[in-house]
Amino acid sequence: MFPLREPYDVAQPPVSAAPVKLGRAIVVTSGKGGVGKTTTTANLGTALAKRGVSVALVDADVGLRNLDILLGLESRIRYHLLDVLEEKVELDDALVRDKHTPNLYLLAAAQSREKEEVDTESMRDLIEELRERFEYVLIDCPAGIEMGFKNAVVGAQEAIVVCTPEVSAVRDVDRVVGLLGNAFAPKLIINRVRPHLVHKGKMLSVEDVNSILRLPLLGVIADEPDVIVSTNKGEPLALRSDSQAAAAYHAIAARVAGEDVPAPMVEYKETFMDKLGSLLGGRR
Amino acid sequence: MKARKIVLTSGKGGVGKTTATVNIGAALAKRGHRVILVDTDIGLRNLDLVLGLEKRIVFDLVEVIEGRCQVRQALIKDKRFESLAILPAAQTRNKDAITEDQMAGLIDELATMADYVLIDCPAGIEGGFRNAIAGADEAIVVTTPEVSAIRDADRVIGKLAEKNIPMRLIVNRIRPEMVRTGDMLSIDDVCEILSIELLGIIPDDEEIIDTTNRGEPLVLGEGYRLRSIYEKIVRRLEGDLIPFTNLDAPGFFGRLIGALKAG
Amino acid sequence: MTLNEVLTRLNRIFGRENSGATAKERLRLVLMSDHLSLAPDMIEQMKQDLVAVVSRYMEVDRDKIDVRFEHQDRVFAMLANVPIISVNRTPSPPMSRPRRRRRRKSTVQQDLQGTQSSSGTQPAAGTA
Numbered sequence: 001m002f003p004l005r006e007p008y009d010v011a012q013p014p015v016s017a018a019p020v021k022l023g024r025a026i027v028v029t030s031g032k033g034g035v036g037k038t039t040t041t042a043n044l045g046t047a048l049a050k051r052g053v054s055v056a057l058v059d060a061d062v063g064l065r066n067l068d069i070l071l072g073l074e075s076r077i078r079y080h081l082l083d084v085l086e087e088k089v090e091l092d093d094a095l096v097r098d099k100h101t102p103n104l105y106l107l108a109a110a111q112s113r114e115k116e117e118v119d120t121e122s123m124r125d126l127i128e129e130l131r132e133r134f135e136y137v138l139i140d141c142p143a144g145i146e147m148g149f150k151n152a153v154v155g156a157q158e159a160i161v162v163c164t165p166e167v168s169a170v171r172d173v174d175r176v177v178g179l180l181g182n183a184f185a186p187k188l189i190i191n192r193v194r195p196h197l198v199h200k201g202k203m204l205s206v207e208d209v210n211s212i213l214r215l216p217l218l219g220v221i222a223d224e225p226d227v228i229v230s231t232n233k234g235e236p237l238a239l240r241s242d243s244q245a246a247a248a249y250h251a252i253a254a255r256v257a258g259e260d261v262p263a264p265m266v267e268y269k270e271t272f273m274d275k276l277g278s279l280l281g282g283r284r
Numbered sequence: 285m286k287a288r289k290i291v292l293t294s295g296k297g298g299v300g301k302t303t304a305t306v307n308i309g310a311a312l313a314k315r316g317h318r319v320i321l322v323d324t325d326i327g328l329r330n331l332d333l334v335l336g337l338e339k340r341i342v343f344d345l346v347e348v349i350e351g352r353c354q355v356r357q358a359l360i361k362d363k364r365f366e367s368l369a370i371l372p373a374a375q376t377r378n379k380d381a382i383t384e385d386q387m388a389g390l391i392d393e394l395a396t397m398a399d400y401v402l403i404d405c406p407a408g409i410e411g412g413f414r415n416a417i418a419g420a421d422e423a424i425v426v427t428t429p430e431v432s433a434i435r436d437a438d439r440v441i442g443k444l445a446e447k448n449i450p451m452r453l454i455v456n457r458i459r460p461e462m463v464r465t466g467d468m469l470s471i472d473d474v475c476e477i478l479s480i481e482l483l484g485i486i487p488d489d490e491e492i493i494d495t496t497n498r499g500e501p502l503v504l505g506e507g508y509r510l511r512s513i514y515e516k517i518v519r520r521l522e523g524d525l526i527p528f529t530n531l532d533a534p535g536f537f538g539r540l541i542g543a544l545k546a547g
Numbered sequence: 548m549t550l551n552e553v554l555t556r557l558n559r560i561f562g563r564e565n566s567g568a569t570a571k572e573r574l575r576l577v578l579m580s581d582h583l584s585l586a587p588d589m590i591e592q593m594k595q596d597l598v599a600v601v602s603r604y605m606e607v608d609r610d611k612i613d614v615r616f617e618h619q620d621r622v623f624a625m626l627a628n629v630p631i632i633s634v635n636r637t638p639s640p641p642m643s644r645p646r647r648r649r650r651r652k653s654t655v656q657q658d659l660q661g662t663q664s665s666s667g668t669q670p671a672a673g674t675a
């Protein structure tokens with residue numbers, strides 16, 4: 001039975017006798033769906049791999065997989081997470097190399113299975129095995145706090161929580177952070193900020209969000225239509241050099257890697273259209 | 285007359301299920317129907333927050349099912365309407381606190397007290413989803429014109445079809461200017477891929493963020509563009525054949541360029 | 548033509564494919580793949596039907612039949628590998644009766660005769 005009142009208790013993996021430095025396993029979660037977990041996993045993974053480290057991305061959203069389609073790898077998936085957990089294939093056979101970025105690999109979720117079919121302990125062992133081979137393992141967590149969440153979290157040592165500046169999202173992140181407890185040192189990304197709305201007082205500001213959540217901030221990313229275009233094409237935004245969001249992901253990757261760069265922020269700049277809009281008379 | 289029990293679902297999170305539940309429910313209530321909204325997202329409740337009733341919660345859905353209170357004690361009446369009430373989810377429990385049969389029984393009981401019972405379903409297709417659809421006779425599938433949302437909606441449609449639940453589609457957050465430049469799937473594209481009957485087309489509009497922040501349903505305010513769209517959705521739900529009307533794209537240049545459908 | 552159609556055509560002319568069109572195509576293929584992975588019974592039934600049809604024309608090794616779906620970047624295809632044991636002998640097509648070849652008056656000869664008489668040379672002997 002999944003304990004909810006206490007912080008989620010994750011036993012630390014036993015210290016390995018082998019002289020291998022284990023990679024970092026980070027779960028990307030949020031509680032609320034649609035805030036950008038999968039987009040963040042794909043882009044952060046790309047940005048990290050571009051720095052020269054080896055990265056494995058794990059899609060834990062069994063039954064509703066989308067990490068593959070965000071990376072443009074949907075036609076290359078032969079085997080998936082459950083095939084590996086059920087020992088039908090070796091891990092190597094299931095890992096798919098990214099189209100665009102060397103050192104980046106994907107372990108896709110199963111599409112025609114259910115999250116309840118994942119054995120939690122096997123999942124923990126699998127993440128451990130991935131840590132032995134990759135410097136970073138990013139786990140894309142499904143929405144919610146049911147079995148999918150539990151299985152995504154087991155095996156991770158760190159968490160990145162993604163939030164948008166909306167009341168429901170903030171509330172859900174708060175809940176999830178409560179469930180994670182202290183073991184994961186969660187860090188925050190605030191996504192899909194619309195600075196002109198914040199300026200008009202119609203959207204929560206970064207300060208508002210952080211004063212409620214009080215988590216170390218990795219960065220803030222603005223809402224951009226280019227995210228939709230990049231999903232359409234299956235080419236993560238972090239591959240481009242002309243996007244603010246891409247730059248933000250790279251800065252976040254640097255911070256995750258331990259570099260002392262400032263957290264990317266989103267500034268409000270009044271555009272010509274804003275001025276014109278208020279000149280023509282604002283609607284409610 | 286027997287109440288209609290409608291679940292709003294999507295697969296993908298964050299496409300606007302809860303917002304749609306609130307605004308459709310409020311618009312139905314404004315037209316004189318007795319409406320009950322049910323939040324089935326146990327552990328991650330948000331229906332109360334979006335409607336601005338979060339401070340008035342005393343009992344929740346799980347406590348009703350466990351028999352610790354009467355249904356009427358848990359229902360929160362929204363005083364801004366003649367007959368709109370919500371049954372909030374539990375926040376500190378998890379989704380296996382109740383079974384599908386228990387949920388179906390609860391929805392049936394609510395159906396004796398209302399004309400419409402709208403069930404707000406959690407994201408995903410796990411236990412919370414199965415519980416939410418257990419009590420429903422009809423479904424509204426909500427999607428956005430984005431690849432992941434449509435893929436998830438397709439999966440959900442498959443699951444609803446397995447249970448023979450009739451369904452209709454709302455496409456939310458369409459951006460006419462992006463459809464025009466070919467950078468977003470059009471309504472026709474979405475309908476062709478998902479092949480279920482269309483109930484509503486809702487353009488992306490920033491005014492929704494402000495209304496959900498303040499807990500104010502669109503139908504209560506004046507001058508909201510989206511308000512008339514929700515009113516049309518409600519008329520279609522009631523059985524009227526309302527055509528999807530032309531939409532002036534938001535913005536100065538949009539009006540010059542011409543119209544795309546919405547409604 | 549709507550503005551959307553104009554833009555789409557212009558984009559095609561200049562070789563840039565709209566991401567919307569790309570998205571639609573990718574979705575179409577990925578949903579096929581998703582639906583197939585959810586229908587193992589249907590695929591099994593289809594395999595049996597396939598075997599039944601092919602067996603009307605040739606004897607096949609039913610145990611070694613392999614039906615696979617390949618999802619390439621722009622294409623979704625079904626590949627069936629059906630080992631054949633023997634192809635049924637069919638009756639030979641009926642023999643056709645021999646026919647005498649008829650020689651027709653050659654138009655080439657007529658042309659040549661016409662040319663040669665105008666230039667004054669004698670036609671070659673032995674033409675029919």
